Amino acid sequence: MTLDFTSILPYAPLLATATLMTIFLAVTSQIIGTLCGFLLALARMSPLKILSVPAFLYIWIARGTPPLIHLFLIYFGLPTIGITLEPLPAAIIAFAITSAAYNAEVLRAGLQSIQPGQVEAARAVGMSYPTILWRIILPQAIQVVTPPYMSNFISHVKSTSLASVVTVRELLLTTTFIYSNTFRALEALIVAGAIYLFLTSFLAFGQLLLEHYLAFDKRPPSRRRLTRLGLGGDAASVPAAAPALVEGPAEEGRRVLEIAGLEKRFGATTALARVNLSVRAGEVVCVLGPSGSGKSTLLRCINLLERPDGGQIAIDAGSARFDLAFGPTARAVSGREMTRLRGHVGMVFQHFNLWPHKLAVENVTEGLLRVRRMAGPEAGRIAAGLLARVGLGGKLTAFPSQLSGGQRQRVAIARALAMRPDVMLFDEPTSALDPELVGEVLQVLEDVAASGMTMLVATHEMGFARRVADRVVFMDGGQIVEVASAEDFFERPQHERTIRFLEAVLK
Numbered sequence: 001m002t003l004d005f006t007s008i009l010p011y012a013p014l015l016a017t018a019t020l021m022t023i024f025l026a027v028t029s030q031i032i033g034t035l036c037g038f039l040l041a042l043a044r045m046s047p048l049k050i051l052s053v054p055a056f057l058y059i060w061i062a063r064g065t066p067p068l069i070h071l072f073l074i075y076f077g078l079p080t081i082g083i084t085l086e087p088l089p090a091a092i093i094a095f096a097i098t099s100a101a102y103n104a105e106v107l108r109a110g111l112q113s114i115q116p117g118q119v120e121a122a123r124a125v126g127m128s129y130p131t132i133l134w135r136i137i138l139p140q141a142i143q144v145v146t147p148p149y150m151s152n153f154i155s156h157v158k159s160t161s162l163a164s165v166v167t168v169r170e171l172l173l174t175t176t177f178i179y180s181n182t183f184r185a186l187e188a189l190i191v192a193g194a195i196y197l198f199l200t201s202f203l204a205f206g207q208l209l210l211e212h213y214l215a216f217d218k219r220p221p222s223r224r225r226l227t228r229l230g231l232g233g234d235a236a237s238v239p240a241a242a243p244a245l246v247e248g249p250a251e252e253g254r255r256v257l258e259i260a261g262l263e264k265r266f267g268a269t270t271a272l273a274r275v276n277l278s279v280r281a282g283e284v285v286c287v288l289g290p291s292g293s294g295k296s297t298l299l300r301c302i303n304l305l306e307r308p309d310g311g312q313i314a315i316d317a318g319s320a321r322f323d324l325a326f327g328p329t330a331r332a333v334s335g336r337e338m339t340r341l342r343g344h345v346g347m348v349f350q351h352f353n354l355w356p357h358k359l360a361v362e363n364v365t366e367g368l369l370r371v372r373r374m375a376g377p378e379a380g381r382i383a384a385g386l387l388a389r390v391g392l393g394g395k396l397t398a399f400p401s402q403l404s405g406g407q408r409q410r411v412a413i414a415r416a417l418a419m420r421p422d423v424m425l426f427d428e429p430t431s432a433l434d435p436e437l438v439g440e441v442l443q444v445l446e447d448v449a450a451s452g453m454t455m456l457v458a459t460h461e462m463g464f465a466r467r468v469a470d471r472v473v474f475m476d477g478g479q480i481v482e483v484a485s486a487e488d489f490f491e492r493p494q495h496e497r498t499i500r501f502l503e504a505v506l507k
């Protein structure tokens with residue numbers, strides 16, 4: 001049998017219209033399915049069961065049943081309850097139902113691929129959740145989801161052929177019409193197949209372009225990206241005059257931080273048991289103690305990355321004051337209040353938690369732009385100055401992946417300092433570093449301490465604590481066992497547990 005396409009030719013305009021209909025059907029239902037899928041993914045990840053359970057059920061049912069059944073139920077089922085839809089809207093809704101379920105899972109995978117530490121770092125500079133979603137999570141999640149999302153889209157385009165059963169004049173129905181008129185079924189189906197292949201190839205090629213475009217951390221930053229921050233052609237150069245790390249001397253004597261009866265439990269583990277502590281402006285307090293003694297939990301409770309179960313935290317930031325109480329009878333602290341408080345409390349994490357899709361300088365400017373609402377050039381100037389101060393004036397345009405651990409931690413310190421916090425919390429800032437990189441970070445910490453910043457440093461670096469701390473707090477089993485000046489602590493420890501600890505770590 002020979003193929004003869006000439007009899008198909010007169011139907012070219014009809015095929016063109018059907019192709020447009022297929023594109024319209026696929027694109028509209030995919031857009032609706034993506035938007036609904038995004039909301040479903042957020043609901044599915046929500047800690048609230050009222051959101052996560054219905055989202056899970058929807059995805060389970062919509063993904064587990066054939067799209068043809070959705071189409072029949074919408075087109076033939078809805079009229080039984082008085083809702084009659086035209087074939088095209090019925091098909092769009094039916095395909096959007098399936099698309100939402102598949103896209104929800106793809107998008108959820110992307111959203112969950114972002115390390116929680118990055119989100120914590122964004123919360124610590126005072127960003128609200130929508131800002132974190134938009135600026136930190138989505139740009140990275142899109143990179144992750146592009147291949148599976150586009151794959152879904154391609155299979156979605158092909159499944160729109162099911163709309164032929166409810167008489168939508170898309171490609172397959174038109175092809176059927178053509179071959180029933182010409183008796184050239186093979187030729188008509190080959191032409192339809194070629195059109196589908198063209199459409200899906202277009203998407204596959206689009207995927208390649210998109211992946212290339214989204215790999216923005218794999219190529220030098222664009223000029224636009226830098227000029228927005230007022231960093232022209234020589235962005236990598238060190239600013240002539242590096243500013244002070246901390247603006248103005250601390251107001252001596254003022255109690256910046258007061259903690260009373262602070263409690264935190266994780267299930268059966270008591271991480272903090274009625275902890276009391278007060279820190280004065282400009283004071284450097286080192287928190288020491290064995291692993292699991294509650295040092296990190298204490299710091300994380302102070303900026304509310306962990307919600308305490310009881311007790312009080314008061315922060316006197318000069319321009320603002322926070323008096324927070326926790327426990328079953330206390331007023332719930334609002335999200336807005338938490339965000340405001342974090343704007344006054346800087347935090348540096350053990351694992352740096354830099355945002356990998358942003359340049360070193362952008363890691364520092366992000367909080368200034370989104371939280372302090374500063375203009376780009378001003379934020380860029382402050383960030384460049386601070387990075388120069390921590391010895392990274394030549395690394396402004398490096399991505400975190402291009403920096404050593406010590407350099408990453410110095411960017412993280414500059415990021416926290418840029419927000420001009422009233423108190424800085426350092427959660428074991430050198431524990432994740434190779435031994436030869438510890439010194440450069442401790443040097444920066446010493447500079448920050450010398451410039452008058454109020455600091456609470458959880459650390460295992462005894463030498464640093466001895467040199468720099470005004471006071472040492474020793475914790476064990478979630479309690480503060482001993483508080484003393486650095487000299488008294490190391491020379492004349494009082495508590496039997498402290499003596500044992502020092503014997504073990506200093507031998």
Ligand SMILES: Nc1ncnc2c1ncn2[C@@H]1O[C@H](COP(=O)(O)OP(=O)(O)OP(=O)(O)O)[C@@H](O)[C@H]1O
Pocket residue numbers: 266269270271289290291292293294295296297298428
């Ligand atoms: N998210 C969590 N879920 C469950 N338990 C936790 C959690 N975070 C901390 N804990 C527990 O609380 C206790 C105190 O932990 P924390 O991390 O504050 O100690 P740490 O002194 O900072 O230890 P390290 O020096 O090893 O970092 C430990 O028993 C720990 O297992």
